Amino acid sequence: MTVPSSIMVECPVCKQETLHEVLSGKIGGKAQTVLESTVKCKECGHIHHCVLKAEKPVNLPVVISWLDKSRKSSLALGPDEVLSVEDEVMCGDEQIIVTSIESKGARVGRAKARDIQTVWGKRFDKVRVPFSVSQVSKTFSEHILAVPDEEFYVGDILKVGRHEVVIHSIKIKDKSLRMGGARARDIVRVYANIVRKTSY
Ligand SMILES: [Zn+2]
Incomplete structure (x- = not known):
């Protein structure tokens, strides 16, 4: 067992069982797992000490x-x-x-x-990032898989499907970004253009 981040215990101020944030805790006990912790009531903010005997998971x-x-x-x-x-x-x-x-x-x-x-x-180990890729007069949809915290920036050049593209805007929950970047987990859609290859 690991120390949980929040637990339901009786708050001496609220006089009822409320959600508490575990500020610190240690686990001991042999026959039975005992969690000794300092907890903070999420309802009233009261901080108190509590000892919980952990039952089987x-x-x-x-x-x-x-x-x-x-x-x-x-x-x-x-x-x-x-x-x-x-x-x-x-x-x-x-x-x-x-x-x-x-x-x-x-x-x-x-x-x-x-x-x-x-x-x-x-x-949660990979999220699907949808792309709309414009090529002259047509647009097609593609997607790539990314880790949730991977960041995408306007101006980034990357490979999507068979194409090399440059990001020109990124739509997140309630706005469109024309500069800067966002994490994969927050992205609704990425808009990109095909990078034109210059031949020498
Ligand atoms: Zn309370």
Whole structure:
């Protein structure tokens, strides 16, 4: 077991179980895993110390989608660990980003592992970056696969499909960039022109 980043515990100020950020923690114990940690209530900000006896991890079924396919895997979490949509977790040896969580028959934004029935995620080790490539009067669509943090800049020259192209603008969530760059994970579409080859 590793120290979780957030846990559900009773807050002495809120007088109920709330989500807490784990500020520091250490794991000990022999017969039973014991997590001693300093936690901060996300509701009221109160910082307190807590000792949790960790129960056996639960195995959550995970449906991982990758491009147009999906398949089943599983994820082991401590029963009190909280999983949230958009968390990045390791599922076996794959990095995934959580896209949806089913708990008690409903889709939720986050839940304790013990209350989760199914997790949906998508593979996160590569993302598809769509390109629109213009060539004189026609435009065609292509894509490349990139790691999520790979950066693309206006003016970059790269190979897309069979063509060498130069990026002239990048569309991200709510704007188009005509200079600068963006990370693959934030890109909606890249617009590029074919690089004209000059023959000597
Ligand atoms: Zn509180």
